Amino acid sequence: MSLINYSSREINCKIVYYGPGLCGKTTNIQYVYNKVDPSTKGKLITLATEMDRTLFFDFLPLELGQVKGFKTRFHLYTVPGQVYYDASRKLILRGVDGIVFVADSQSARYDANIESLYNLHENLEEYKLKLDDVPFVIQYNKRDMDNIIPVEEMEQELNPEKFPSFPAVAVKGDGVFDTLKCVAKGVLKKLSQN
Amino acid sequence: MVRADWTIYEEDYWAINSVIKELIENSNSTSVILIDKTGQLIASVGMEPEFDLMSFASLCAADFEANAQLAKLIGEKDFSTLYHQGVDESMYLARVAQHIILVVLFNKRTTLGLVRLRVKKAVDSLDTVLNRLFNKLEYENEDLKQFDAGFTEELNKEIDSLFKD
Numbered sequence: 001m002s003l004i005n006y007s008s009r010e011i012n013c014k015i016v017y018y019g020p021g022l023c024g025k026t027t028n029i030q031y032v033y034n035k036v037d038p039s040t041k042g043k044l045i046t047l048a049t050e051m052d053r054t055l056f057f058d059f060l061p062l063e064l065g066q067v068k069g070f071k072t073r074f075h076l077y078t079v080p081g082q083v084y085y086d087a088s089r090k091l092i093l094r095g096v097d098g099i100v101f102v103a104d105s106q107s108a109r110y111d112a113n114i115e116s117l118y119n120l121h122e123n124l125e126e127y128k129l130k131l132d133d134v135p136f137v138i139q140y141n142k143r144d145m146d147n148i149i150p151v152e153e154m155e156q157e158l159n160p161e162k163f164p165s166f167p168a169v170a171v172k173g174d175g176v177f178d179t180l181k182c183v184a185k186g187v188l189k190k191l192s193q194n
Numbered sequence: 195m196v197r198a199d200w201t202i203y204e205e206d207y208w209a210i211n212s213v214i215k216e217l218i219e220n221s222n223s224t225s226v227i228l229i230d231k232t233g234q235l236i237a238s239v240g241m242e243p244e245f246d247l248m249s250f251a252s253l254c255a256a257d258f259e260a261n262a263q264l265a266k267l268i269g270e271k272d273f274s275t276l277y278h279q280g281v282d283e284s285m286y287l288a289r290v291a292q293h294i295i296l297v298v299l300f301n302k303r304t305t306l307g308l309v310r311l312r313v314k315k316a317v318d319s320l321d322t323v324l325n326r327l328f329n330k331l332e333y334e335n336e337d338l339k340q341f342d343a344g345f346t347e348e349l350n351k352e353i354d355s356l357f358k359d
Binding site: 072 | 201208253259342343346352354
């Protein structure tokens with residue numbers, strides 16, 4: 001939920017990375033954390049299991065420079081991808097301003113992508129939201145792996161509405177910033193159009 | 195024209211600040227922090243914490259919400275307050291005006307009893323201030339005229355310069 005604080009001159013927006021287990025949501029955020037100017041980022045919080053699987057969420061605050069005396073912050077969150085952490089996913093979506101759906105391009109994960117996207121629709125409904133209401137970007141991750149599904153085929157199944165989408169190899173950083181830039185600009189555009 | 199989901203105007207901020215300042219003084223606590231349910235920091239008074247406040251706010255909101263879900267599972271509507279006891283530092287969290295969480299950090303200079311007592315009074319005062327603010331937003335929902343197309347354009351440039359390999 002975007003919050004404008006006139007006294008502290010701040011605008012805060014929340015972006016959530018969604019997607020099936022092991023699709024690379026945390027990898028996206030870690031790459032951003034490692035690459036952005038240290039003065040613009042806060043602490044990267046990771047609530048993960050001993051096996052490095054996200055248990056609750058990852059959190060990274062990023063701060064843009066001042067414009068017209070206002071500081072704008074983006075709070076990046078990931079959700080846990082594993083099916084049985086649905087209650088946590090629902091909580092993280094509360095007050096979301098923009099969503100990135102990270103799809104796993106490997107053919108073995110085809111069904112997991114569909115299930116996760118369906119789950120996103122369901123959880124948004126709980127907050128009386130639809131995908132059209134929230135700036136939404138799809139990232140087709142792991143394009144460097146063997147046995148991947150062609151992007152066109154993934155588009156057909158996961159993105160018939162033609163939301164913006166990007167191919168990516170998040171471990172190498174390919175497509176990570178393109179995705180983030182697109183959703184961040186979408187959030188600002190929505191904020192100024194409402 | 196920009197509208198946020200919610201907005202804090204200067205006068206509301208100072209009304210909130212005066213309540214939490216009074217709370218920190220009469221409860222002998224070290225810091226009082228106000229955050230919303232989505233993890234956004236609203237206000238903070240007292241000793242400047244050494245930790246990252248943004249992360250702290252997001253974790254407090256998650257903590258509170260996770261506990262609210264636990265409450266529902268055991269048949270409670272909500273846990274309106276939470277207490278985390280440490281060896282030196284402790285935390286007391288209370289829900290205010292449905293959407294807001296008040297967090298009090300305190301040490302051995304005070305007691306849980308006193309903190310709890312003072313928080314109760316502060317929650318009542320904050321309820322009034324925040325509900326007035328929410329009502330105002332519902333009816334007025336002012337346009338924020340200084341954020342025009344030029345503002346968004348400037349921010350887009352910031353995004354391009356910050357988010358790059």
